[in-house]
Amino acid sequence: MIEITAADGHVFSAYRSDPTGSAKGVVVVLQEVFGVNSHIRKMADTFAAQGFIAVAPCLFDRIQTGVELGYDEASVTQGLDLVKQVGFEHAMADIQATVDAFSGEGKVALVGYDWGGYLAYNAANRVKGLSTAVAYYGCGIVNDFSQRRKVPTLLHFGTADPYIPLSQQIIFRANRPDLRVYEYPAGHHFACDERDTYDAASSGKAWTMTLIHLTHRLEGPPEVTLKNQGAYASSGGKDKKKKPAAISDDMEPPM
Structure with missing residues (x-):
C-alpha cells in the first residue's frame, strides 16, 4: 500500500501493483461500494500483469480506513452508507490526486466497477490528465443524456x-453516439468472480475489449511501415511519377 495526499491535505491509502517490465501506462482502478477488497486488488494485479502500473485508491478513507466488505445485504447497506458520507466531490478530489500522483509514469486511464464505474464515467469529464475511462455496470450512468x-x-x-x-x-x-457501449447477456457484477452473478463468458469478452481499448489509448497503435517509405520520405515525394492528365482514377462517368 502507498499513501497519496489530496489537494485539501487529506491523506489516503492506495493499493499499487507494478508490471515486471516497462509500463505501457497507468490504470487507476476504482472500487465498488465494498472498498478496496480482494476483487479490486485482483483486478489491479491483472492490469499490472498486462504491462500497466495499476493503482486502486481507497476512497472510503475519508470516513473509515481499511474497509473491505463482503457481499451480503448488511455489507451492501454499509457500503452505500459510506458512499453517501464520502460524497461525490470528495471522491472526485481523491481520484484527481491519484491521477496527479502517477501522471509522470505515462498516460492515465480510469477503470471503475459499479460505484467506481459511475465515478469513472463522471471523472472522465471532470478530472484533468486522463486519456480514457472505462466503466463496468455503473448505476446512474444511463440517466445522463447531456455529457x-x-x-x-x-x-x-x-x-x-x-x-x-x-x-x-x-x-x-x-x-449517446459519442460513447462506445458494449452489452452482454449477464447481470450486475458479471465481472466479479467472487460473486454468484459472475459470468465467465461475458467477463472474458469485456476484458478483451477493455484491454484492446487501454492498449490503444495508453500505449498507442502499432507503428506501420509503408513499403518504400524511407526512399519516398528522403526524396520528399518529388520522385513520384505524375500520371498523364488524361488518366483519371476517380471512376467518374466518362465525359
Missing part, C-alpha cells in the same frame, strides 16, 4: 442487470 465526452469512454453493461434495465440502456445508447 459529451472530453476523453474516449468505454462502457460495459449486462442486459439482465436488475439495477440498470435494458430498456434504459437502449434509450441511452440511442442518445
Whole structure:
C-alpha cells in the first residue's frame, strides 16, 4: 500500500501493483461500494500483469480506513452508507490526486466497477490528465443524456442487470453516439468472480475489449511501415511519377 495526499491535505491509502517490465501506462482502478477488497486488488494485479502500473485508491478513507466488505445485504447497506458520507466531490478530489500522483509514469486511464464505474464515467469529464475511462455496470450512468465526452469512454453493461434495465440502456445508447457501449447477456457484477452473478463468458469478452481499448489509448497503435517509405520520405515525394492528365482514377462517368 502507498499513501497519496489530496489537494485539501487529506491523506489516503492506495493499493499499487507494478508490471515486471516497462509500463505501457497507468490504470487507476476504482472500487465498488465494498472498498478496496480482494476483487479490486485482483483486478489491479491483472492490469499490472498486462504491462500497466495499476493503482486502486481507497476512497472510503475519508470516513473509515481499511474497509473491505463482503457481499451480503448488511455489507451492501454499509457500503452505500459510506458512499453517501464520502460524497461525490470528495471522491472526485481523491481520484484527481491519484491521477496527479502517477501522471509522470505515462498516460492515465480510469477503470471503475459499479460505484467506481459511475465515478469513472463522471471523472472522465471532470478530472484533468486522463486519456480514457472505462466503466463496468455503473448505476446512474444511463440517466445522463447531456455529457459529451472530453476523453474516449468505454462502457460495459449486462442486459439482465436488475439495477440498470435494458430498456434504459437502449434509450441511452440511442442518445449517446459519442460513447462506445458494449452489452452482454449477464447481470450486475458479471465481472466479479467472487460473486454468484459472475459470468465467465461475458467477463472474458469485456476484458478483451477493455484491454484492446487501454492498449490503444495508453500505449498507442502499432507503428506501420509503408513499403518504400524511407526512399519516398528522403526524396520528399518529388520522385513520384505524375500520371498523364488524361488518366483519371476517380471512376467518374466518362465525359
